[in-house]
Amino acid sequence: MTRFILNDTLVESTASPGTVVLDIVRYHQQLKGTKIGCREGDCGACTVLVGELNQERVEYKSMTSCLLALANVEGKHVVTVEGLNMEGLSPVQQAMVHASGTQCGFCTPGFVVSLSGCCLSREKITEELAVRAIDGNICRCTGYKSIERAAASVAQQLAQKNTEEPITWSVEKGFLPAYFAGIKERLKTIQGGTEATIDPAILVAGGTDLYVQKHDSMHHAVVRPLANDASLKGIRFEHGECIIGGACTAADLLNSVELNDHLPKLEQHLLLVSSTPIRNMGTLAGNFVNASPIGDLTAMFIALDSTITLSGPAIPGQARNDRSIKLRDLFKGYKQLDKSPDELVTSLRFTLPGKNTRFNFEKVSKRTHLDIASVNTAIRLELDGDTIREAHVSAGGVAPIPKYLAHTSVFLAGKPASPETVHAAIKVMNDEIAPISDARGTADYKRLLLRQLFFAHFLALFPERFTLKELVA
Secondary structure (H helix, E strand, O other), rough: OEEEOOOOEEEEOOOOOOHHHHHHHHHOOOOOOOOOOOOOOOOOOOEEEEEEEEEOOEEEEEEOOOEEEEEHHOOOEEEOOOHHHHOOHHHHHHHHHHOOOOOOHHHHHHHHHHHHHHHHHHOOOOOOHHHHOOOOOOOOOOHHHHHHHHHHHOOOOOOOOOOHHHHHHHHHOOOOOOHHHHHHHHOOOOOOOOOOOOOEEEEOOHHHHHHHHOOOHHHHOOEEOOOOOOHOOOOOEEEEEEEEEEEEHHHHHHHHHHHHOOOOOOHHHHOOOOOOOHHOOOOHHHHHHHHOOOOOOHHHHHHOEEEEEEEOOOOOOOOOEEEEEEEHHHEEEEEEEEEOOOOOEEEEEEOOOOOOOEEEEEEEOOOOOOOOOEEEEEEEEEEOOEEEEEEEEEOOOOOOOOEHHEEEEHHHHEEEOOOHHHHHHHHHHHHHOOOOOOOEEEEHHHHHHHHHHHHHHHHHOOOOOOOHHHHHO
8 A cells, every 4th residue: 555645635545556646646536637648758747746754844846747656655745736726826826827828728737736846945946947847848839938937927926935944935925725834744644654565576766767668567567666765865975986876866966066066067967857857756777777878867977987886685694795887887788787687776986076177968959958869978087287187988879878988088098188189089989889870860960969069078178278160170
């Protein structure tokens, strides 16, 4: 049995833990405001807010319920558009009306839910952040400017929000129904009731790829949820290294102040990864073991020369069977990993950048946001004056696996950071890659993209030294 609070009601569901929350909401609880759209996490019509008790705070995140396993909401608060209704329209709903942000109305519940998440956030909401909150919601009627005006209005109304106690403030000011004030205490009463999982089970972390690939079979599957495992979470810094738990999400990386201090462009890079709801769900280890040749996080962390820890099943009376390998060595062929089925990617570590480190990530896709890359690439350079002392370059979309460009990396080491070095490195790079023609472009096009993105690395990392004219000449 899975226990959670749905809006203002305690639900004790006997449905399979692998069932997606979208179906629980619509078919089991008969709440039809949450819409069925793409069932792939792309359109946002099924967006819900999920509140989790973290010490003495309830922290809410938007998630796409079409990819959200029932097991992953155990002991949490799920909010649909019905759970935001009050006697009159809420300020968020009213902003959509005033700005003419509704057309056919199909997408409207998702937009309202996502924008309402701003009321619950501990961030100071700006217009930019309000618009970012709806980056996972698609309007088929192309009413984006009206919706953005509604988002700007919401941001303006939340300018005085108490960021230390956003729930209390939002209830008092009429942004949220009164029942939100009691959710924290109610969640405390349903913690720790998860039943033991029967083995063998399918391991489910965020589920953002798994439920797209195996949607029909997952609904009745026996699953073992990993997203809530505290031992797989957390970002810490020890002895010059960053250590990240395998169940950390892209949003966890984005929200880590210390990690962003060490990688100043990380926020810019991560905003190219999917959308807010998917970043709130998708895990680091899940991105790796999905083994997509164009995984964005995979490309980033390969270039950071990361090492992962794989943990086998615990043996009674013995230490846990752990082993470490370079992330780049995990991938042996298309969807083939140096990993047994019962091993978990429990953590990742990489050496923190120093003052002579330069790191960059680039990506080309049909849409800037909420899209899969045609080609992506990342680079880490360690400099000694004007000389590249050490280099690590990755590329996605140009091989059957996320590709560590070993020869290109070796070639760059010991060379000056100059246009001549870049052009010579591209010749080495072209011999390392083997793109194929597919729906995202021809092989020749992908070679061209990677070359242009390689130029972009050096333009971004050495603006004082390189010009576009020099590189493309």
